[in-house]
Structure formats: structure tokens, C-alpha cells
Amino acid sequence: MPRAAKPDRPAEPPTSRDRILEAAARLICEKGYEATSIQDIAQATGLTKAGLYHHIRSKESLLLEIQHYGMDVFEERVLSQVVSIADPLERLKTCMEKNVLLVTQGWSKEVTIILHEHATLTGEARAQINGRKKRYVRFLETSFAEAVRSGQIRPVNPKVAAFALLGMVLWIYKWFRADGPIPAEQLAREMQDVLFGGLEVKPTAAGPARKANRG
Amino acid sequence: MPRAAKPDRPAEPPTSRDRILEAAARLICEKGYEATSIQDIAQATGLTKAGLYHHIRSKESLLLEIQHYGMDVFEERVLSQVVSIADPLERLKTCMEKNVLLVTQGWSKEVTIILHEHATLTGEARAQINGRKKRYVRFLETSFAEAVRSGQIRPVNPKVAAFALLGMVLWIYKWFRADGPIPAEQLAREMQDVLFGGLEVKPTAAGPARKANRG
Numbered sequence: 001m002p003r004a005a006k007p008d009r010p011a012e013p014p015t016s017r018d019r020i021l022e023a024a025a026r027l028i029c030e031k032g033y034e035a036t037s038i039q040d041i042a043q044a045t046g047l048t049k050a051g052l053y054h055h056i057r058s059k060e061s062l063l064l065e066i067q068h069y070g071m072d073v074f075e076e077r078v079l080s081q082v083v084s085i086a087d088p089l090e091r092l093k094t095c096m097e098k099n100v101l102l103v104t105q106g107w108s109k110e111v112t113i114i115l116h117e118h119a120t121l122t123g124e125a126r127a128q129i130n131g132r133k134k135r136y137v138r139f140l141e142t143s144f145a146e147a148v149r150s151g152q153i154r155p156v157n158p159k160v161a162a163f164a165l166l167g168m169v170l171w172i173y174k175w176f177r178a179d180g181p182i183p184a185e186q187l188a189r190e191m192q193d194v195l196f197g198g199l200e201v202k203p204t205a206a207g208p209a210r211k212a213n214r215g
Numbered sequence: 216m217p218r219a220a221k222p223d224r225p226a227e228p229p230t231s232r233d234r235i236l237e238a239a240a241r242l243i244c245e246k247g248y249e250a251t252s253i254q255d256i257a258q259a260t261g262l263t264k265a266g267l268y269h270h271i272r273s274k275e276s277l278l279l280e281i282q283h284y285g286m287d288v289f290e291e292r293v294l295s296q297v298v299s300i301a302d303p304l305e306r307l308k309t310c311m312e313k314n315v316l317l318v319t320q321g322w323s324k325e326v327t328i329i330l331h332e333h334a335t336l337t338g339e340a341r342a343q344i345n346g347r348k349k350r351y352v353r354f355l356e357t358s359f360a361e362a363v364r365s366g367q368i369r370p371v372n373p374k375v376a377a378f379a380l381l382g383m384v385l386w387i388y389k390w391f392r393a394d395g396p397i398p399a400e401q402l403a404r405e406m407q408d409v410l411f412g413g414l415e416v417k418p419t420a421a422g423p424a425r426k427a428n429r430g
Contacts, residue, residue, distance in 0.1 A: 029334075034249050089415065116389075117332045119244075137390075153414040157397060160405040161414060163390050164383045171382025174331075175352075182372060190375040198413020199368040199376060200304065 020045045020055055021069045024062055025110040033063065033120050063118065064125045070107070070115040071132045077102050079136060088146035089153065092165070093196060095140070097188045099169045104176055104184035112173040137162055153196075165195060235260045235270055236284045239277055240325040248278065248335050278333065279340045285322065285330040286347045292317050294351060303361035304368065307380070308411060310355070312403045314384045319391055319399035327388040352377055368411075380410060 023044045028036050038059055042052040056062045078098045085091035103112055121129060140162035147153045153161075168191055176187065238259045243251050253274055257267040271277045293313045300306035318327055336344060355377035362368045368376075383406055391402065 032249070032335075034247070120247075147414075152416060154408075154412070154416055156409060156414060157401075157405055159397065160402060161409060163386060164406060164409045167382040167384070167386025168379045169382070171378060171386060175378050182374065186372075187375060190372055191379060193369075194371060194376060194379045194410070194413075196413055196415040197369070198409075198411055198415075199362075199371060200411040200413075201367060201369055 017055060018069065020047075020052070021062075021066050022108050022111065025066050025108055025114050028063070028066075028118075029110040029113050033059075033118070060120075060125070063114070063120055064128070066111060066114050067118070067121065067129045068132075070111045071129065073107055073111075074099075074102060074136075075132075077106055079139065083139070087152075088143045088150060089196075092140070092143050092147060093192050095143075096165055096169060096192055096195065100172065100188035100191055101184055103169060103172050104178065104187065109173050112170070116170060137166070140165060168195060232270060233284065235262075235267070236277075236281050237323050237326065240281050240323055240329050243278070243281075243333075244325040244328050248274075248333070275336075275340070278329070278335060279343070281326060281329050282333070282336065282344045283347075285326045286344065288322055288326075289314075289317060289351075290347075292321055294354065298354070303358045303365060304411075307355070307358050307362060308407050310358075311380055311384060311407055311410065315387065315403035315406055316399055318384060318387050319393065319402060324388050327385070331385060352381070355380060383410060 020041075024036075024041045027040055027044050031040070036059070038052060039049055041062070042049045045052065047055075056065060078095060081098055082091050082095040085094060115129075141158040144153070144156065144158035144161040148155050148158070172187070176182070176184075178184070182190075235256070239251075239256045242255055242259050246255070251274070253267060254264055256277070257264045260267065262270075271280060293310060296313055297306050297310040300309060330344075356373040359368065359371065359373035359376040363370050363373065387402070391397070391399075393399070397405075
């Protein structure tokens with residue numbers, strides 16, 4: 001998977017680095033961060049300890065790298081794909097679809113867990129990741145506000161709408177199974193329908209016209 | 216706050232027990248479970264270590280107790296308040312409202328974190344808590360299926376609808392601040408509107424009639 005090179009990253013095959021980060025994420029989620037040693041991670045990735053230290057500086061820098069990796073993949077596969085969509089409603093719908101597909105198929109569940117549950121990062125490292133997350137929240141809030149102004153969605157608090165979308169999408173890793181009864185594409189469609197179409201059928205003279213009104 | 220006595224609980228003032236569990240939850244979230252000692256928890260609750268052991272058996276049993284406490288409060292303030300509502304749509308809306316108010320006001324954020332992020336429980340203890348959580352998911356799925364059958368909501372996959380509601384409500388602890396710009400009651404109302412009313416304004420001959428159709 002191609003990824004924009006970061007200026008602070010050495011030129012090395014990204015797949016090798018990503019593989020290390022995915023394996024480390026799985027191990028940290030399984031054993032706990034404290035209980036996971038650099039030796040464990042080296043073993044899981046088929047590297048020597050020295051070989052692993054060629055890629056990472058320390059266990060804490062590895063945790064930060066996993067979170068940056070998660071944000072890199074997210075920005076590449078979701079945010080950068082939709083920022084240029086002019087229509088705010090279309091932008092938000094496509095964004096939701098791509099984010100659902102990312103959390104169901106795009107990476108290991110463990111990367112999501114480390115990105116959203118892991119509180120071990122502190123100070124500057126924590127601030128870096130929070131800044132990247134906040135950029136996404138601001139993007140959603142701005143898009144919802146724009147869609148309200150354009151009259152495409154009801155006057156809703158953009159912050160509530162943004163976190164409703166985020167909650168629906170990011171909670172998925174807690175229950176979704178790739179081998180379960182709901183395919184990822186269907187889930188993305190149904191989540192879009194729930195958020196943008198709403199659930200309730202409103203009684204109208206024309207009968208249950210919600211679906212018929214579409215398009 | 217009154218709570219139904221559990222058969223396996225000694226007769227003691229529940230407020231004292233709850234206070235210990237809330238304090239322990241805060242400490243565990245702050246320092247991490249591994250790094251928190253029984254001595255730390257005793258100190259935080261103003262008890263001697265012996266006094267604390269009068270209430271709990273071990274650190275692992277304390278973690279299980281915090282999760283049972285979270286589920287007890289949830290069942291008392293949310294589930295038991297709504298199970299007997301005959302109308303499935305009304306039941307779901309009230310349930311969502313009460314659950315939003317619980318996560319914003321009902322207990323410490325740390326109890327929610329331990330309930331939903333803490334993976335340290337294993338075996339029988341883990342199965343107990345998962346069983347209680349699954350009971351809530353089943354209740355939501357059944358209610359959504361019933362509301363689809365009654366024609367009150369669109370034909371939606373009840374599992375997707377249940378986890379959409381859960382995601383919206385349970386993600387709140389990650390961003391909501393009691394001293395922030397959105398009061399809890401407003402958040403509960405807006406979240407209900409987003410999930411049940413949907414966001415999108417559908418073009419109809421009668422104009423933007425979504426709000427007007429209500430009631």
C-alpha cells in the first residue's frame with residue numbers, strides 16, 4: 001500500500017515497517033504494554049533485537065509509531081480521499097463509508113484499539129496524536145456546519161453530529177467480525193442510511209415515503 | 216442511590232462500597248491497573264489496607280466489582296426504567312436518552328473506561344460481564360426488530376441499529392465535558408434526533424417537512 005513519505009522517516013520499504021507495527025500492535029493488545037518486551041516484538045516479527053532496533057528507538061517510540069501509522073493509513077484512505085469533494089453532504093457520506101471500510105478491512109483491530117484506547121503516551125507524543133485526531137473532528141464539524149448552511153441537513157449542532165458519526169464508526173471495532181453475518185460494504189451502506197436517513201418513518205399523507213423521496 | 220441488593224453481597228452501606236469502587240476506578244485509569252497497588256486504593260479511599268480487605272478480596276476481584284458496579288448502575292438507571300415501555304420506538308428513544316444522561320452525569324468517566332476498555336479480566340469474570348453487556352445488546356436488537364415490524368422505523372438490520380445507538384452513546388465519554396458548551400439534556404435530545412430523525416432534509420413538494428411532520 002503506497003503511503004506518502006514523511007520527512008522524518010528513513011527511506012525503507014514501508015511494508016516492512018508496517019508489518020512490524022501491525023505485529024507489535026497485536027502483541028501489545030494481547031499481553032499488555034508493560035508486559036510486552038522488545039524481545040517479544042522482535043520474535044513476533046522474525047527479527048533479531050538488533051534488527052528491530054534498526055527500525056525503532058524504544059518501546060515508547062514504537063507505541064507512538066503505531067499511532068502515527070494508524071493516523072497515516074486513516075488520512076491516506078479516508079481523509080485525503082474526501083477533502084476535495086465540493087458538496088458537503090456527499091463529502092460526509094463518502095467519508096463515513098470509507099471510514100467504515102477502513103475499520104472493518106483496512107488494518108488490524110489492534111491498531112484501532114491502540115489508537116483509541118491506549119493512554120500510555122504522554123507529553124509531546126500524546127499531543128502529536130491528539131492534534132491529528134482533532135484535525136479529523138474539525139473537518140467533520142466544518143462539513144456538518146456547511147451542510148446545515150446549504151440546507152441539506154437539519155440544523156444540528158455540528159459537534160454532536162461529528163461525534164455521532166465518529167461513535168457509530170469507531171465503535172464498530174468492538175463488535176464487528178469479518179466472518180460475521182454482515183458484510184463490510186453492507187454495514188457501510190446501512191450506517192450511512194441510519195445517520196443521514198434516520199430510522200423513524202414519519203407519517204405523511206403519502207404514506208411511508210422516506211425511501212420513495214430519495215434521489 | 217438505592218440499588219437492589221445482590222444475593223452475593225454482604226449487607227453494608229452501598230454508598231461506602233460505591234465510593235471505594237469509584238475511587239479505585241479513577242486510580243486504575245490514572246496509573247494503570249498493573250501499577251496500582253491495594254495500598255494506593257486504601258489511601259485514596261481513606262481506609263487502612265485491612266479496612267479495604269473487609270470490602271474486597273483482591274485487586275482482580277476489585278476490577279470485576281467495578282465492572283459489576285457499572286452494570287448495576289446502568290441496569291438500575293437505564294434498562295429497568297425502560298423494559299416495560301410497551302411501544303418499541305418510545306422504549307428505544309427513552310433508553311437512548313437515559314443512557315446518554317448516565318454516561319454524562321451518572322458516574323465517573325473512569326467507570327465507563329473500565330467497563331468498555333479494560334481487557335484485564337479473564338475467564339469466568341470476563342464471561343460474567345460480557346453476558347451482562349450482551350443482555351443489553353439483545354434488548355436493543357429485539358426492540359429495533361419490533362419497531363421495524365410495527366412499521367415505526369425503516370427496515371434496518373437490528374444489529375446495525377443497536378450498535379449505531381451504542382456507538383453514539385458510549386463514545387460520548389471520550390469527548391463530552393460536563394463544563395463544555397453542550398448541556399447533557401441537550402445532548403440527549405440531539406442524539407435522539409440524529410438517530411431517529413436522521414440528518415438529511417429530503418426534498419418534498421411540501422418543502423423541508425421533516426420537523427413539521429413530527430408529533
